[in-house]
Amino acid sequence: KAGVTQTPRYLIKTRGQQVTLSCSPISGHRSVSWYQQTPGQGLQFLFEYFSETQRNKGNFPGRFSGRQFSNSRSEMNVSTLELGDSALYLCASSWGQAAYEQYFGPGTRLTVT
Amino acid sequence: AQTVTQSQPEMSVQEAETVTLSCTYDTSESDYYLFWYKQPPSRQMILVIRQEAYKQQNATENRFSVNFQKAAKSFSLKISDSQLGDAAMYFCAYRSAYPGGTSYGKLTFGQGTILTVHP
Numbered sequence A: 001k002a003g004v005t006q007t008p009r010y011l012i013k014t015r016g017q018q019v020t021l022s023c024s025p026i027s028g029h030r031s032v033s034w035y036q037q038t039p040g041q042g043l044q045f046l047f048e049y050f051s052e053t054q055r056n057k058g059n060f061p062g063r064f065s066g067r068q069f070s071n072s073r074s075e076m077n078v079s080t081l082e083l084g085d086s087a088l089y090l091c092a093s094s095w096g097q098a099a100y101e102q103y104f105g106p107g108t109r110l111t112v113t
Numbered sequence B: 001a002q003t004v005t006q007s008q009p010e011m012s013v014q015e016a017e018t019v020t021l022s023c024t025y026d027t028s029e030s031d032y033y034l035f036w037y038k039q040p041p042s043r044q045m046i047l048v049i050r051q052e053a054y055k056q057q058n059a060t061e062n063r064f065s066v067n068f069q070k071a072a073k074s075f076s077l078k079i080s081d082s083q084l085g086d087a088a089m090y091f092c093a094y095r096s097a098y099p100g101g102t103s104y105g106k107l108t109f110g111q112g113t114i115l116t117v118h119p
Helices: none
Strands: A005-007 A010-013 A019-024 A031-038 A042-050 A053-057 A064-068 A074-078 A087-094 A108-112 B003-005 B010-014 B019-021 B024-026 B032-039 B046-052 B064-069 B074-079 B088-096 B113-118
Touching: A005 A087, A010 A019, A019 A087, A019 A108, A031 A074, A042 A064, A042 A074, A053 A064, A074 A087, B003 B088, B010 B019, B019 B113, B024 B074, B032 B064, B046 B064, B046 B074, B074 B088
Parallel strands: A010 A108, B010 B113
Antiparallel strands: A005 A019, A019 A074, A031 A042, A031 A087, A042 A053, A064 A074, A087 A108, B003 B024, B019 B074, B032 B046, B032 B088, B064 B074, B088 B113
16 A cells, blocks of 8 residues: 655745645545644644544644645645745644544655745 | 653664663643654654553564553653664654544654664
């Protein structure tokens, strides 16, 4: 069974632009979570979706948004990019509503210049 | 809110020897899950082992085992017979088991421990 995939793997954007990252969960998984990883703040939770509904959101500004489609694929969008948004963005999936194991994708490395 | 603390920024071990990574957490909940994840230089997060808080028995997965002390809120990872491929950043993580809560569905991570394995 294929793992979690994320596209693109690397991205360079300019301050003020917006960006969309994509995540395809493991087949059959219905929950997708997003995390931001930076050297200074470590791993921080962005949001979690289950069956197209956002169930939980981390402490990030409204510039960070996401959605989930009927096939469980998820996208996250960051508008008006700032230098501090440079990070590794990780997506994780789990199979059910109460499932506790999350399986991670390889991440998208976003650099904002 | 829950917090997870890994007090060892770096650890090293000789190949074939045993090493223990420490993790403590703070929570007011009684039902939760704890995990250790491994992140090698490729940055791919790999689930190493999990522990359900309601289970008293410590989880074991091949060369990896945990020492779960619920009252002390401690969750250490022991790696036996260390191999060069074990070199990575290791993260301890917490997840609530209560549906609908503000922390449900998310993992709260510690700051990580970099493990170096010497041949």
